[in-house]
Amino acid sequence: MNQAVRFRPVIIIALAFLLIISWFAPRADAAAEWQAGTAYKKGDLVTYQNKTYECIQSHTALTGWEPPQVLALWTYVGDGPGEGGETPGPDTTPPSAPAGLTSSSVTETSVRLTWNASTDNVGVTGYDVYRNGALVASTTVTTTTISGLTSGTTYAFTVKAKDAAGNVSAVSNTLSVTTSTGAPNPGPIGSKWLIGYWHNFDNGSTNLRLRNVSTAYDIINVSFAEPVSPGSGTLAFTPYNATVAEFKSDIAYLQSQGKKVLLSMGGANGTIELTDAGKKQQFEESLKSILSTYGFNGLDIDLEGSSLSLNAGDTDFRNPTTPKIVNLIQGVKAVKSHFGGDFILTAAPETAYVQGGYLSYGGPWGAYLPVIHALRNDLTLLHVQHYNSGSMVGLDGRSYAQGTADFHVAMAEMLLQGFNVGGNANSFFGPLRPDQIAIGVPASQQAAGGGYATPAELQKALNYLIQGVSYGGSYTLRQPAGYPDLKGIMTWSINWDAYTNNQFSNAHRSFLNGFSTQMTKEAVY
Template sequence: MERSGTPGRRPRRRWAGALAAVLTGAALSFTGLSGSAQAADVNVAKNAGFESGLANWTCSGGSGATVGSPAHGGAAALKATPAGQDNAKCSQTVAVKPNSTYTLSAWVQGGYAYLGASGTGTTDVSAWTPDSASWKELKTSFTTGAGTTSVTVYTHGWYGQQPYFADDVSVFGPDGGGGGDPDPVVPAAPGGLAVSGTSSSSVTLAWNAVSGATGYNVYRDGSKVLAVSGASAVVSGLAADTSYAFQVTATNSAGESGKSSTVTGRTATSGGGGGGTVPKHAVTGYWQNFNNGATVQKLSDVQGAYDIIAVAFADATGTPGAVTFNLDSAGLGGYTVAQFKADVKAKQAAGKSVIISVGGEKGSVSVNDSASATNFANSVYALMQEYGFDGVDIDLENGLNSTYMSQALKSLAAKAGSGMVLTMAPQTIDMQSTSNEYFKTALNVKDILTVVNMQYYNSGSMLGCDGKVYSQGSVDFLTALACIQLEGGLSPSQVGLGLPASTRGAGSGYVAPSVVTAALDCLAKGTSCGSFKPARTYPGVRGAMTWSTNWDAAAGNAWSNVVGPHVHGLP
């Protein structure tokens, strides 16, 4: 969404860095070598899976930390961040036998990652990989010298590159006298199991972490349905308004604990994902918390046709992932926070949902790791509590990480409950394929998602679901692109059409309100179509969205006066 009435650039992040230097004299390998394991061979590395934090490891310049996600095995992994002239080297000295062969391996992910051994007494070795989006095993081997009783093993990244993750380090060979990590024991059964949130198709569970556990199994009505690494889980794919019994066990390499006590969770009655009291067919409008030449409105001035009012926008803070809201009282003619809060309640009393929108054309909120995901969820929930917002709108136009945004939204839903309203406003390019991060996020949170109101403007020509190119500004453009979402996994109730309220609301893509209503009829009833006609109809299509209620007011409410009644009259 634009803060001005003119088109803005929407940069896409592309990382094109490449390593220019090659380590001289190091034996680098992707596949490595393997040694002959003897019956008494052990992993002589201690705290090899970082389950005990950084115990036994030393990281240069304070570059290392342990994180719960991503983890290759167990509940923790190393995250090391190169900075300046520091390459984030984390090392450990292990006891070895002279004249012996050891297999060195580790799993890595993220930026450039190196694994090596020094002080071997023969030829020091290392293995490396460029940045990797998923876990990859590095493996090599070394032979100790005649007088070698200890060797330093290490991981490190590369200068100026992204953080790397490492887990499950192994230095496998004869015991040099230091032994390995003690064998694990079967963990205790988890305690504190409770239902922390529900939707019409899911139940969110949380429990107390168990010492020594590396994972947990979730049981529904006696059958195992989920395995997770942390002390919470979302069990999805459930029937609405139905009770289920849940238990949890803790696991590690020694086995599985007994089952926890049983808790009962009942799914919500609202259909089609999240949405609280949002009507079957709904109109969404963005309300501007700033003056850019459109009609200045108080929230109480927002036209009655709008069922979901998205307050634009939340502001980023200095904490990664966290947001806040600052009412522009001066720009809105002295509108006070107290008045705003009262107007939120009044709109809700009238059956409307008021949500906080995050992002916009110039908004930059980065949720790209577990910590920032937690910060996002906590800060949005705090705004919901302070101002009474019903939920959140995701309008991030400058990049989105599906893994961590999904984590953040599920965490938020667990706090807010089944009545939370969750909307999204991706650009057309973001929903061209289910492999795109926005589309993946929508599918990941389908059980709590109210509606995706894609922006059918400021985009130019795009592909429809039939593989043909359609020009912006036509019925075909709206219906053929909506078809991608409808056939790509979203339910009809989770698809809406986002259009500008006037020619001043966007740089391009404005269509007359009659074009919006024709596209809705084509999708819902198979009538008023252009050259593209969907293979089937979608009577449950949610409705339409506009930027903005202010631009609509500036144009005499021409958009909401036509689109509003039409949406509410859909079958």
């Protein structure tokens, strides 16, 4: 028999076996399933819900950044898990209607709108925004600012989503917004402020009379009012280095110079937990008494530790259920209402309680968010403590070390742009106005356990944030032109600044004055 004929069946069987193996074996270039926590580079392919997407911007994926929801990071390339998928048939399915349309940063002539992302069988490509039924803006993200409005006027806003095939969603909820009437800001004169905390105790820094605070400061936060006993809602304040009459005179003296003097409550040792209505009532009455007695211009909220922590099951910052958070919001609103429109309200949370809510929401993480959200129209300033925090993650998914310009820029822009809470695309914490934001830093290396930045490093960050002047760092502003109305710098503390012969305030006062001069020149020309 011919040898070739004899072995032909064996060859055929072997070839068939190899074909079967190659058919079912995974291909090296097949797209993998998208996963949060994975670092992707430009050009990578992934599958998500049986559709294939290509990475168009390198990043580390987070929950809430699924490919159909983040058009800035992924582009749809086809159906199926293969090498780019197959071209689908005609798309006739419209996206879902945008939900949760809300407003923030309402001014005399503008309003910032935010809404929850729509979903689509292929991918949402953008949103159209309507004012009183007329199209006024188109965007690819879930937030936009509408300008050119009239003071004291009510407008009706709606949003529709669209996809690449031209399908348009049903209309969102209708949001009614009334622009402000331009009531005067109760804060100090000047476009940029320097805020400092003054110690009502001796901790080895500098024993400083209140009236002798450096004239560089615009707002002085007297620290601290604390509970009269553990668990009490009643707060007390007694000057430690002056009589009541002398202290009242010191406050009046600073106010005569155009300064604003606030009472700060809490601090690292002043745990305030308003767990029931009785403690809330004590809180309100005692604060009204202290503020009136000394003639303070307002109140600063500096709660730390267990003062603010979310109970299990409290998952929506817009509708908190934890009693001590609900009571704090109601109590602060009542105090502010009692004193009227000139009352200044500020807050100085730690980063974990604010920006920390970006990745996780529960316990202390993000616990300030319901307070800030409920008081966003009452807050004069929010100056988060950019120290004693360790590294934190910014909107770009990268981690930044405290004490660096990148850290200051990344943390500030989270509040200026807003962010999804706990990685949930349906839980968006809306941005605050730039004029409500200041950066909190230590006045010296002795003032904090970590996070001190030299004047040069901090001023690099502020030049970028305010004017868009890049220093070539790793973090890139989402608003390249910057935020000209950002308000300034807060420091812990005035006493530690005095300990170093006012090096901090001297360096930053002249720097901040430069912005005021520039804005004046621009207004003239």
